[in-house]
Amino acid sequence: MEEERDENRSSRNYQQIELQQQIDVEQDTPQPGYLKGLDDDGRPKRTGNVWTSSSHIITAVIGSGVLSLAWAIAQLGWIAGPAVMVLFALVNFYTSNLLAGCYRSGDPISGKRNYTYMDAVRANLGGSKVKLCGAIQYINLLGVAIGYTIAASISMMAIKRSNCFHRSKGKDPCHMSSNGYMIMFGVTEIFFSQIPDFNEVWWLSIVAAVMSFTYSTVGLGLGIAKVSETRKFKGSLMGISIGKATPTQKIWRSMQALGDIAFAYSFSIILIEIQDTIKSPPAEHKTMRKATLLSIVVTTVFYLL
Numbered sequence: 447m448e449e450e451r452d453e454n455r456s457s458r459n460y461q462q463i464e465l466q467q468q469i470d471v472e473q474d475t476p477q478p479g480y481l482k483g484l485d486d487d488g489r490p491k492r493t494g495n496v497w498t499s500s501s502h503i504i505t506a507v508i509g510s511g512v513l514s515l516a517w518a519i520a521q522l523g524w525i526a527g528p529a530v531m532v533l534f535a536l537v538n539f540y541t542s543n544l545l546a547g548c549y550r551s552g553d554p555i556s557g558k559r560n561y562t563y564m565d566a567v568r569a570n571l572g573g574s575k576v577k578l579c580g581a582i583q584y585i586n587l588l589g590v591a592i593g594y595t596i597a598a599s600i601s602m603m604a605i606k607r608s609n610c611f612h613r614s615k616g617k618d619p620c621h622m623s624s625n626g627y628m629i630m631f632g633v634t635e636i637f638f639s640q641i642p643d644f645n646e647v648w649w650l651s652i653v654a655a656v657m658s659f660t661y662s663t664v665g666l667g668l669g670i671a672k673v674s675e676t677r678k679f680k681g682s683l684m685g686i687s688i689g690k691a692t693p694t695q696k697i698w699r700s701m702q703a704l705g706d707i708a709f710a711y712s713f714s715i716i717l718i719e720i721q722d723t724i725k726s727p728p729a730e731h732k733t734m735r736k737a738t739l740l741s742i743v744v745t746t747v748f749y750l751l
Contacts, residue, residue, distance in 0.1 A: 524682070
């Protein structure tokens with residue numbers, strides 16, 4: 447009898463512990479509408495739509511890459527250059543849709559959300575592939591940061607050289623180093639990276655988009671002015687010819703031109719993060735598909751101009 451009472455007591459204790467654990471789980475798991483202003487997963491409510499997502503994408507795409515497009519087209523020529531640009535736009539649209547479909551695991555409407563690129567990799571691939579993709583992503587981020595630092599320093603140096611040429615009326619070769627500007631830009635990047643939730647600043651993408659369109663429009667305006675002045679389009683159908691460049695230089699510059707055009711379209715590195723700002727319903731991947739199509743069409747038309 448004593449053993450039976452001990453067994454019943456243990457059984458009741460186990461049931462109480464199990465019930466308490468179930469209550470704790472239910473309390474810790476945010477329910478739909480659990481708190482005003484929160485999503486069903488307990489995170490801040492998303493408010494993004496097609497227009498805000500397109501703004502983020504255009505801001506990401508129209509960056510320093512646009513500055514090298516004229517040189518890239520000059521290397522590839524008037525046939526291959528625009529054709530490659532349109533081809534890269536189509537490839538980018540296709541691959542972006544594939545990546546957007548990885549935002550939720552399982553069901554595309556109610557499945558678990560993957561908040562970052564690495565979350566999507568972990569949910570769909572797992573294992574050692576997560577470490578491999580993580581290493582590639584960080585190398586890519588490092589390369590992009592270096593690229594923007596160099597581009598910014600060269601641009602600042604170009605302004606200083608231009609002022610020097612005007613002052614000396616072309617007599618001074620105005621040789622100078624970009625190292626100081628490189629260090630200054632790098633320190634500024636480190637400073638901004640320490641600001642908490644800097645990516646949450648709502649007006650940041652608008653300012654960046656306006657700035658990108660401004661300097662891109664300046665380049666477009668200079669091109670129109672040059673054509674109006676000379677009354678003709680320069681360049682050739684097949685690009686830089688053998689003779690003006692060696693066969694090795696022709697191949698190298700063509701490969702570099704392809705890389706410049708690919709870089710000018712790249713935004714996959716932050717695609718999942720952009721998608722994580724979109725409200726649902728409708729399903730996030732449907733909204734992202736529309737935003738991607740709109741932004742790539744706008745960007746391609748602008749690039750071709």
